[in-house]
Amino acid sequence: MSQKRSFQFGTGLFILLGFAALGFLATQTTSLANYTEGATYNVVGHFTNIGQLKLRAPVKIAGVRIGSVKAITLTPDKLDAIVTLGIDKRYVQIPDDSAAAIFTSGLLGDQYVGIQPGGSPDMLKEGDQFVLTQNAMQLEELIGKFLVGNDSPKKDAAAKPAADSADKPASQPNK
Amino acid sequence: MSAKPQRFAPLSDSIAQIGACTLFLFSILAAVPRSLLKPRLLIQQIYFIGAMSLVIIMTCGLFVGMVLGLQSYNALSTFGATEKVSTLLALSLFRELGPVITVLLFAGRAGTSITAEIGLMRATDQLAAMEMMAVDPMSYVIAPRFLAGVISMPLLASVFNMMGILGGFLVTVSWLGVDSGTFWSNMTDSVALGKDILNGVAKAFAFGIVSTLIAVYQGYTTPATSEGVAYATTRTVVFSSIAILAIDFLMTAFLL
Numbered sequence: 001m002s003q004k005r006s007f008q009f010g011t012g013l014f015i016l017l018g019f020a021a022l023g024f025l026a027t028q029t030t031s032l033a034n035y036t037e038g039a040t041y042n043v044v045g046h047f048t049n050i051g052q053l054k055l056r057a058p059v060k061i062a063g064v065r066i067g068s069v070k071a072i073t074l075t076p077d078k079l080d081a082i083v084t085l086g087i088d089k090r091y092v093q094i095p096d097d098s099a100a101a102i103f104t105s106g107l108l109g110d111q112y113v114g115i116q117p118g119g120s121p122d123m124l125k126e127g128d129q130f131v132l133t134q135n136a137m138q139l140e141e142l143i144g145k146f147l148v149g150n151d152s153p154k155k156d157a158a159a160k161p162a163a164d165s166a167d168k169p170a171s172q173p174n175k
Numbered sequence: 176m177s178a179k180p181q182r183f184a185p186l187s188d189s190i191a192q193i194g195a196c197t198l199f200l201f202s203i204l205a206a207v208p209r210s211l212l213k214p215r216l217l218i219q220q221i222y223f224i225g226a227m228s229l230v231i232i233m234t235c236g237l238f239v240g241m242v243l244g245l246q247s248y249n250a251l252s253t254f255g256a257t258e259k260v261s262t263l264l265a266l267s268l269f270r271e272l273g274p275v276i277t278v279l280l281f282a283g284r285a286g287t288s289i290t291a292e293i294g295l296m297r298a299t300d301q302l303a304a305m306e307m308m309a310v311d312p313m314s315y316v317i318a319p320r321f322l323a324g325v326i327s328m329p330l331l332a333s334v335f336n337m338m339g340i341l342g343g344f345l346v347t348v349s350w351l352g353v354d355s356g357t358f359w360s361n362m363t364d365s366v367a368l369g370k371d372i373l374n375g376v377a378k379a380f381a382f383g384i385v386s387t388l389i390a391v392y393q394g395y396t397t398p399a400t401s402e403g404v405a406y407a408t409t410r411t412v413v414f415s416s417i418a419i420l421a422i423d424f425l426m427t428a429f430l431l
Contacts, residue, residue, distance in 0.1 A: 058360070
């Protein structure tokens with residue numbers, strides 16, 4: 001009888017542990033884990049280009065995560081992107097003239113929204129909009145600008161060797 | 176004179192074995208409803224097959240996660256991408272290593288004991304005695320073990336995955352100094368519930384069916400000698416491993 005009981009106990013324990021492990025995997029290691037944030041308030045930013053910004057991308061101030069991207073939509077008339085940021089209720093003291101910019105973590109990493117605090121005495125509230133926004137830096141655009149910007153001022157230098165023109169952008173900022 | 180048929184025997188034998196194994200699966204499935212009338216037998220088998228395998232599964236999962244963390248940290252540090260170590264760890268565990276290593280351990284730990292137990296029942300005529308007493312060995316001996324294996328495998332694989340993640344966390348975060356927030360956020364960013372975790376569970380389920388089926392089949396059809404039981408036990412491990420790695424390739428090709 002007691003042996004039968006211990007079978008049942010061991011089996012029950014095993015099944016519970018198995019499902020607990022499955023639950024751990026499903027909730028803690030997947031994107032579901034990001035839903036379990038505390039209470040948030042939403043602020044909105046308009047961008048003309050959001051690059052590869054994704055839903056649930058982090059929102060950071062001074063590199064510290066304070067929330068995530070809740071929604072990305074398009075205004076039908078002006079055709080710019082509306083990014084809704086869910087910011088943790090703990091961080092309510094963000095001046096309403098702060099600027100939102102889309103940055104890339106590392107050279108090729110994921111994109112996130114960085115907020116540069118302003119100096120206004122009024123704080124951002126639910127539904128507010130960022131006045132200043134800075135678009136995502138597009139690597140292709142930047143390279144394109146370098147190539148075009150290098151060629152256009154001195155068309156006569158087009159015959160120069162390729163290695164020479166490749167050195168130009170690097171040396172220009174030093175002047 | 177008998178050299179020729181013998182040389183061709185392995186191929187036709189293995190085809191016949193696959194066929195007999197499939198038929199055996201159908202007769203197990205037919206016996207499953209009757210075996211569910213005796214839930215105590217099933218619980219006892221889940222205890223022996225699943226709960227008793229926990230120690231080996233948890234230990235091995237921890238070490239596999241630790242090794243994986245160490246190796247991928249070393250490889251990724253050449254690119255300065257050590258923050259991606261948790262992505263590599265989680266995806267390789269959930270998609271491949273978790274189900275496959277679990278079922279290989281499972282075949283070694285539980286499959287062999289199933290084969291040896293049923294094989295000895297066959298060798299000592301216990302199965303024949305049951306049939307004489309109008310007790311169906313399929314629903315009292317085979318089906319509970321089969322069901323217990325099929326139920327246990329996904330749970331064991333989940334435990335293995337969890338321990339692997341914890342082992343990797345221990346090595347990369349506590350010892351090698353990867354940021355703990357980066358570890359979890361990179362993992363949560365890249366792991367999908369359906370594509371990675373549930374596919375892994377589906378794999379574990381399929382592997383559970385295959386390896387337990389091979390184990391009970393080998394035990395049930397063993398020659399009634401001690402040598403026969405020994406061979407049957409060996410064949411369980413060999414056939415399970417081959418079948419599982421082959422099925423793993425097929426399932427990966429379909430699920431990816």
